[in-house]
Amino acid sequence: MVRTVSWDRPFAEPIELPKGKKLVTLRDAALYITKLPKAEHDAEEWQAAMQALLLIAEHDEPTMFARIGVMRALNRHVERVFDPSRKDEHWGRRKLARDR
Template identity: 50%
Template structure:
């Protein structure tokens, strides 16, 4: 995705969503990069935050198992 693509995407948003604080911050960061040569990473971060604002990761209560399995204690043998 280029900076032009990001600007066109933000411009095509509905007015209600376009005026949210998250998208306003993304537009400011994009303009900072384009006009003043700021770091492009700032614009990328500010654009991905509102894109992923409704993403909720699935909760895994068990957690990640290590590849070697659980360690067995001597008292449990």
């Protein structure tokens, strides 16, 4: 049984790259990864993203998994910082249903 690989499947939402270009299909993402410099291409996150792309293309799975892999690789140097100004203050205790 010969299985066709569907590289032209679009992502549900295009992936925006730092320089403004967008990755629309699995093929766009694969070409972007293969054109990266070798040191960056060999990074663990990019290898995982490429593995996800291959699995999605070969097994006709949802493209969201490949999108997550590429997004994680793109943002691997971004440090997540807690922003306390976005946290709502909670003054008081929660009311239980039995106390209403």
